[in-house]
Amino acid sequence: MTRKIEFFDTTLRDGEQTPGVSFSIDEKVAIAKQLEKWGITVIEAGFPAASPDSFEAVQQIARSLKTTSVTGLARCVISDIDKAYEAVKDAVHPQIHVFIATSPIHLQYKLKMTEEQVLASIKECVSYARSKIDVIEFSPEDATRSDREFLLKAVQTAVDAGATYINIPDTVGYTTPAEFTEIFTYLINNIHSEREIIFSPHCHDDLGMAVANSLAAIKAGAGRVEGTVNGIGERAGNAALEEIAVALHIRNDFYEAQSPLNLAETVNTAALVSQYSGIAIPKNKAVVGANAFAHESGIHQDGVLKNALTYEIITPELVGLTHNALPLGKLSGRHAFTEKLNALGISYKTSDIDTLFAKFKRLADKKREITDADIRALVSGVIIKNPTGFEFDHVRFDNNTDENSHKAIVSLKNQEDEILSQTATGSGSIDAIFKAIDHFFQHDIKLDSYNVDAVTNGIDAQAQVHVTVTNPTSQTCFNATGSDYDVLAASAKAYFNANILVQKENKQGSQKVISAHAGI
Ligand SMILES: CC(=O)SCCNC(=O)CCNC(=O)[C@H](O)C(C)(C)COP(=O)(O)OP(=O)(O)OC[C@H]1O[C@@H](n2cnc3c(N)ncnc32)[C@H](O)[C@@H]1OP(=O)(O)O
Numbered sequence: 001m002t003r004k005i006e007f008f009d010t011t012l013r014d015g016e017q018t019p020g021v022s023f024s025i026d027e028k029v030a031i032a033k034q035l036e037k038w039g040i041t042v043i044e045a046g047f048p049a050a051s052p053d054s055f056e057a058v059q060q061i062a063r064s065l066k067t068t069s070v071t072g073l074a075r076c077v078i079s080d081i082d083k084a085y086e087a088v089k090d091a092v093h094p095q096i097h098v099f100i101a102t103s104p105i106h107l108q109y110k111l112k113m114t115e116e117q118v119l120a121s122i123k124e125c126v127s128y129a130r131s132k133i134d135v136i137e138f139s140p141e142d143a144t145r146s147d148r149e150f151l152l153k154a155v156q157t158a159v160d161a162g163a164t165y166i167n168i169p170d171t172v173g174y175t176t177p178a179e180f181t182e183i184f185t186y187l188i189n190n191i192h193s194e195r196e197i198i199f200s201p202h203c204h205d206d207l208g209m210a211v212a213n214s215l216a217a218i219k220a221g222a223g224r225v226e227g228t229v230n231g232i233g234e235r236a237g238n239a240a241l242e243e244i245a246v247a248l249h250i251r252n253d254f255y256e257a258q259s260p261l262n263l264a265e266t267v268n269t270a271a272l273v274s275q276y277s278g279i280a281i282p283k284n285k286a287v288v289g290a291n292a293f294a295h296e297s298g299i300h301q302d303g304v305l306k307n308a309l310t311y312e313i314i315t316p317e318l319v320g321l322t323h324n325a326l327p328l329g330k331l332s333g334r335h336a337f338t339e340k341l342n343a344l345g346i347s348y349k350t351s352d353i354d355t356l357f358a359k360f361k362r363l364a365d366k367k368r369e370i371t372d373a374d375i376r377a378l379v380s381g382v383i384i385k386n387p388t389g390f391e392f393d394h395v396r397f398d399n400n401t402d403e404n405s406h407k408a409i410v411s412l413k414n415q416e417d418e419i420l421s422q423t424a425t426g427s428g429s430i431d432a433i434f435k436a437i438d439h440f441f442q443h444d445i446k447l448d449s450y451n452v453d454a455v456t457n458g459i460d461a462q463a464q465v466h467v468t469v470t471n472p473t474s475q476t477c478f479n480a481t482g483s484d485y486d487v488l489a490a491s492a493k494a495y496f497n498a499n500i501l502v503q504k505e506n507k508q509g510s511q512k513v514i515s516a517h518a519g520i
């Protein structure tokens with residue numbers, strides 16, 4: 001008999017703990033809506049006590065979703081639980097996720113608590129959360145490095161206090177599939193409750209086993225699984241939900257379990273998260289990587305031509321990589337263009353269509369075939385507006401300089417459509433552009449990395465630039481991307497977007513920060 005496994009997505013909470021990732025509230029809401037379309041059961045929308053922005057994001061998501069459950073994370077701290085409750089209470093199906101560590105190393109050095117104090121705290125906090133909301137999940141953090149008997153006591157205490165879901169985190173990615181199977185079997189067989197208790201794994205990828213460990217837990221009886229889109233998350237990341245879902249689908253014979261996901265929305269979901277997180281999907285990534293369906297060597301190609309099943313266990317169609325039934329080009333009209341946005345699951349405001357369509361036509365004039373990846377790159381920056389009200393407009397060069405220096409003029413457009421420009425000289429084009437952008441902002445940022453990629457194959461491909469910068473005030477790093485047909489403009493967009501993230505962290509008013517001279 002096939003069991004239906006609940007999918008718990010923590011892209012917006014643990015995923016945002018990825019170094020350099022910072023989603024805006026609008027981006028979080030857009031991702032949450034796509035996760036709902038994908039069929040996710042529960043979205044962990046954030047850690048409401050962490051900051052006012054986290055709280056607001058969880059609240060907006062709770063109020064926006066129609067069917068999906070929304071949860072917020074809380075420490076075993078009453079004020080965290082109050083914040084989580086306030087943030088999720090308007091959701092159609094609200095939940096609260098309470099956690100505290102149970103491993104000796106966390107108790108001794110981090111919490112400075114005894115086992116008895118931890119059990120008392122679980123009892124107090126889970127019952128308090130349960131007095132506010134019906135559905136409570138409890139996580140014994142660092143469960144896989146905890147003493148088994150104490151782990152069972154902690155879990156039993158949470159169940160007795162009213163938790164329905166018990167999540168077993170492999171917080172530091174330490175366990176193995178065989179060991180995790182033993183842990184799940186031990187807990188499931190020894191827990192006592194009159195109510196049905198649902199167990200779930202929450203795995204990290206430090207040893208590259210997050211997906212394998214999650215699948216082992218499902219095989220051992222877990223009814224829910226936690227993870228993120230594209231496996232983003234703290235350190236080496238979390239278990240990639242798209243990989244777990246496809247593994248359950250393809251190996252249903254073995255797992256006898258299925259995901260609730262609409263797998264055809266997988267590529268759209270992965271692309272959206274990649275775009276807003278600024279983390280490119282590796283070409284060789286399972287399920288959604290660009291090479292996942294490419295067959296290079298002769299023997300493989302021969303086999304696939306004779307029968308695709310020889311080397312292809314997943315079809316591109318399964319995950320939403322459909323044959324381009326509606327190719328777009330410079331002669332396409334608005335109807336075809338909006339049809340394509342809908343097919344790609346891109347949500348837009350009707351008022352943005354003119355801008356998007358104009359951008360599309362400009363690109364189509366330069367590029368023969370416009371692919372789905374081009375469309376996704378093209379809409380970024382229009383759908384989600386940055387909070388400054390300024391947007392990158394263009395970059396040009398003053399050629400009247402000597403051959404060893406480059407003079408860039410970077411122009412931004414404000415909400416009144418006025419062009420504001422800054423000029424700078426540098427040893428190379430990128431140096432000059434980034435210095436000109438620095439003049440707009442009253443903060444210094446450190447450029448840690450700069451990478452250029454092509455959105456699609458071919459000599460006329462759009463460029464996608466990824467930058468990582470550090471805010472010297474807080475030492476926080478941020479990723480940002482920019483796409484354009486012109487690699488210099490893509491670089492300027494990426495660096496401008498990175499500056500916006502730093503500015504947001506420094507919480508200065510936009511008008512104060514952007515300084516520019518009009519019309520240079
Ligand atoms: C494994 C995980 O992914 S856990 C989730 C990680 N996510 C985050 O940390 C979100 C971002 N964090 C934050 O914004 C902040 O850390 C806050 C707002 C949560 C707390 O900030 P602060 O009150 O300044 O505390 P700080 O972060 O310095 O230290 C954490 C404190 O919480 C305690 N703590 C940690 N986990 C728990 C828990 N589950 N239950 C109770 N207390 C806990 C620590 O022992 C420490 O207590 P101490 O101050 O008495 O030593």
Ligand SMILES: CC(C)C(=O)C(=O)O
Nearest residue numbers: 099139141142169171
């Ligand atoms: C809060 C818990 C579930 C967590 O993120 C972890 O332990 O990794």
